[in-house]
Amino acid sequence: MTRLPAQLEPTEQWLADLSADPASAQDRDLAGVLVARGVAVGRWMRERPLATTRKTSVSDIVTEADHRAEADIVAALAALRPADGILGEEGAARASASGRTWIIDPVDGTYNYASRLGSWCSAIALRAEGDSLIGAVASGATGETWIGQTEGDGPGLLLHDGKPAPNLLDTALADIALTTYLHPTRMHDLDVIEPWLAASSGAATVRMLGSGSLDLAAVAAGRAGGFLQSGTADWDWYPGIALVRAAGGAARVVHHRGHRWHIAGPARVVADVAERLLGA
Known part of the structure; x- marks a missing residue:
């Protein structure tokens, strides 16, 4: 499991480091970096008093970690993918000029996250024309990361912690x-x-x-x-x-x-x- 950083790297420094990293040129690698940031923000903020706001019910809430993680991810996409669209759960939105849209869930399982339950993560997808799809999910509890990329109807490439994962068995x-x-x-x-x-x-x-x-x-x-x-x-x-x-x-x-x-x-x-x- 990735250890909680004693101090979260400031957004400006993180963006500068990310912009200088050659891996950020690849959409699949960038997706993995963005969900890692979401988890890092969530872990760091959960160690401090956490402000929450009710949306529609006692179990449908948003925390300041959701807003901070989404803001950091959106800032990275604005710098590195300015023509792409954005759809964020917490309200971030930008029309696409490229035919590609990033879909962001900065902290998924927010009720679990705020309640100190284990099942929460950061997740992102990139939808493009031609049924191309990239997705990344990073677990806040275990530190595991899954990244998938596919085009069309056939299987693509699934990575678990950077290593290829096997295809599913057709079970009943x-x-x-x-x-x-x-x-x-x-x-x-x-x-x-x-x-x-x-x-x-x-x-x-x-x-x-x-x-x-x-x-x-x-x-x-x-x-x-x-x-x-x-x-x-x-x-x-x-x-x-x-x-x-x-x-x-x-x-x-x-x-x-x-x-x-x-x-x-x-x-x-x-x-x-x-x-x-x-x-x-």
């Missing part, structure tokens, strides 16, 4: 853990709960860990077998789905009974989950 839904999430406020909606129960009941077990990007990283790494969630935001989907696709996995977005569902995993798992979901 009944043999795997399904990572998922369902907010308590939606459990009264039968158009959500009935399809969710039909799909998730086919899995060997279900896990709700509270970080979509880490859930998808676990799927890409073969630690979890599949992913199912309703109404997933772009910053909770694209960084992790880049990893799954890079590992040879599949992804589907399904509309059913007035709701949008995101499914990912080995092709057989995705097909089974979608069939069960749409049958309910």
Whole structure:
């Protein structure tokens, strides 16, 4: 695990060092550096009194670490990729002049992060024309980093801590853990709960860990077998789905009974989950 720095490198110095690093010229390497910065900011700020603000509920919050990490990442992209678009969870936005857009989740799993739970990360994706996708996810708890790059429908390259990772095995839904999430406020909606129960009941077990990007990283790494969630935001989907696709996995977005569902995993798992979901 990467040790917490005694003092976080100031933004200006970090940007100067990053601009001088030849690795920043490569999008895949840059994505890895940016999520490492997000985790470093999060770790450093969590060792101090942490200000939080409620968004829509007690479990939907934003912290000053989210804002600081997003600001640092946006500053780096403004300097190094000025023509690219930006979409950040905490409000950063810039139209694209290049046909490419960076999607930023500076601290994913913010409730976990603020509550001193382990499942939180920093995540980023680069979407480009022609179905090209790069994603990077760095775990705040373990220090692990996954970077995926893919184009088209075939598998791409998945790196785990800088080393190539194997492709996914095409396992069955009944043999795997399904990572998922369902907010308590939606459990009264039968158009959500009935399809969710039909799909998730086919899995060997279900896990709700509270970080979509880490859930998808676990799927890409073969630690979890599949992913199912309703109404997933772009910053909770694209960084992790880049990893799954890079590992040879599949992804589907399904509309059913007035709701949008995101499914990912080995092709057989995705097909089974979608069939069960749409049958309910």
